[in-house]
Amino acid sequence: MIDLRSDTVTKPSDAMRKVMYDAEVGDDVYKEDPTVNKLQEMASKITGKEDSLLVSSGTMGNLVSLLTLTNRGEEIILGDKCHVYAWEGSGVSIFGGISMKIIKNNEDGSFDLNELISSINPVDDHKPKTTTISIENTHNQCGGSPLELDFLSEVKKIANKNNLKIHMDGARLFNASIAQNESIENIVKNVDSVTFCLSKGLACPVGSIISGSKDFIDQARRWRKSIGGGMRQAGIIASAGVYALENMVDRLEEDHLNAKRLANGLSNIPEINIDNEYVKTNILRFELSDNINRDQFTRNMKKEGVLFNSSYGAIRMVTNYGVSSKDIEKVIDITSKVISSL
DSSP, rough: EOOOHHHHHHHHOHHHHHHHOOOOOOOOGOOOOHHHHHHHHHHHHHHOOEEEEEEOOOOOOHHHHHHHHSSSOOOEETTTTTTTHHHHTHHHHHHHHHHHEEEOOOTTBOOHHHHHHHHHHHHHHOSSEEEEEEEEESSSGGTTTTHHHHHHHHHHHHHTTTEEEEEOOOTTTHHHHHHOOOOOHHTTOOOSEEEEESTTTTOSSOOEEEEEHHHHHHHHHHHHHTTOOOOSSSSHHHHHHHHHHHHTSSSSHHHHHHHHHHHHTTSSSEEEOOOOGGGOOOOOEEEEOOSSHHHHHHHHHTTEEEEEEEEEEEEEEEETOOOOOOHHHHHHHHHHHHHOOO
8 A cells, every 4th residue: 555644644664663672771750761861862962952851642642731821711812723722622721721722823833813813812811821833843734834033033933022932833843944944953943842742753762842941841741741741762763763763764755756746647647636836845735626526536446556644525545655656656556547437
């Protein structure tokens, strides 16, 4: 199967498996796992933040970060298509008693700054205190778009003026860095906390990182323990992360090129509506014409060996470490064949 459902389906390389096997380990709850400590130090250097923390997943990273930044009964502002709101089981509300105020995401994952400003609650006994703005970069449900640095700067100005914190869900942060040719540190300089996943394009089997100030990480560590995220000999996981940061970042460009190649090929197929210019990283979305049944298209593609997901009425395909340029050509041919048959 050619699996384009997500970059979460990536599998560790033989070299990554070898470093996991050889990893030096200790008890991370006691802060005694040398490999975890090394990974966290690397992450802090890359993000330019004071400290970092290994967590088991991006969802846990976002949850721990927002629990740390926001008190029970307070409110965060976030986009209607963001992962925290749409795909994380309402964790911040369930575990933190935190209210979520939803504003509309633009096509590139940003949102209208005037709407952001008007969504900040005044001091009023009837309303929860607005504490935090949560943003996503790259934006999963908005075609993998990286947020523009000017937008991030404007959000920071609004946050400063209103004494708000900013959290960045940077699950695919390295994709943004590669696409924009910007350092991670420069992208995240205006946020108080940031998460990034090791288990997506970087092809680790598990794990994400939270970065922020030392005080923030001290509190985040406590929240991680509270929700059951304290791990013991986690160096086995962390060693894959160390390997990924040293060896898997630059190759993300291959995924971006493959996504662009796939978009260009699909654009030549009748009954497919896709905007090639909208494809910035490793995620592409397209729509089928009304006379093509999407469910039947999905079933027929699966029979031919191609997997993908539907999202908000569109087809979403995600290029990843397990998909080669030859696979991309096969997908284009198979799609043309299936469309013709329908």
